[in-house]
Amino acid sequence: MSDGYPIGDVARRLGLSVDALRYYERAGVLPPADRDAGGRRRYAEHDVHLLEVLLHLRDTGMPLAEIATFTGLVRQDPAGVPERLALLRAHREVLTARIAALTRSLGVIDGKIADYDARLTAAAGAPGAR
Amino acid sequence: MSDGYPIGDVARRLGLSVDALRYYERAGVLPPADRDAGGRRRYAEHDVHLLEVLLHLRDTGMPLAEIATFTGLVRQDPAGVPERLALLRAHREVLTARIAALTRSLGVIDGKIADYDARLTAAAGAPGAR
């Protein structure tokens, strides 16, 4: 039955490199994968689900070291649930603050775009303007 | 009249290190600052304004190399205005996409928080639940 997906399949499915996946395992971001008889990693569906969640954490700016902490808590299920919750709530705060900051910066950039646009249309509308 | 602010003042005002400021100049992110008689950098108000805009670009994920391109265009004012506009518009697209992605990830994280919350209240509300 050769349970689970090989590393290449998982990498392709999630748009990662196999090197990145192995690197995550070394770094503790991923729990050590099960191995088949030949020593190759085999990923179960729930491993992939966990990885997808971890990628959302990564993509929202959580450092790998902190994701590794989270993964460590997942591995002590169910004992780690309160800490996991606290960690996610703290990250949620950071993330909403970041989104707010990005949105403010977007406003500044839009202001600049409007400026340049005005300069350009002014120059076009009144060539050789006084 | 010793025109302009010394590097330390600018750094404090914008929350940067003086090393970072000098690094930005080396990298072309900042135009070479004017110098006083003793060779020390002196920043005029408009230098600080430019820097603030550049920091918004940096904070929204634009790589320093690209910011340096932008700065180069600023230095050829007014010739560089159309390219600056194009560059900002392109960055604006990237940025809105990033904000959207972060918002989606926030939703996933909120879902996880809700899950854990439910597990915790279930465990508390029905200790030794069947």
Added chain:
DNA sequence: CTGGCACCTGGAGCGCTCTCCAGGTCAAGC
């Protein structure tokens, strides 16, 4: 039996963005 391919390990290397350091100059205050 021979390729070829996906996988393995340990470790080196890389791109980015700073940060720190040694060694030196200069102006102001005591």
Added chain:
DNA sequence: GCTTGACCTGGAGAGCGCTCCAGGTGCCAG
């Protein structure tokens, strides 16, 4: 006149997140 502190330069070092490599194993197809 001497110390102190902010500034200068060029260059090395650091942390993060991968990416690449050499050298090797095991399985399947032809």
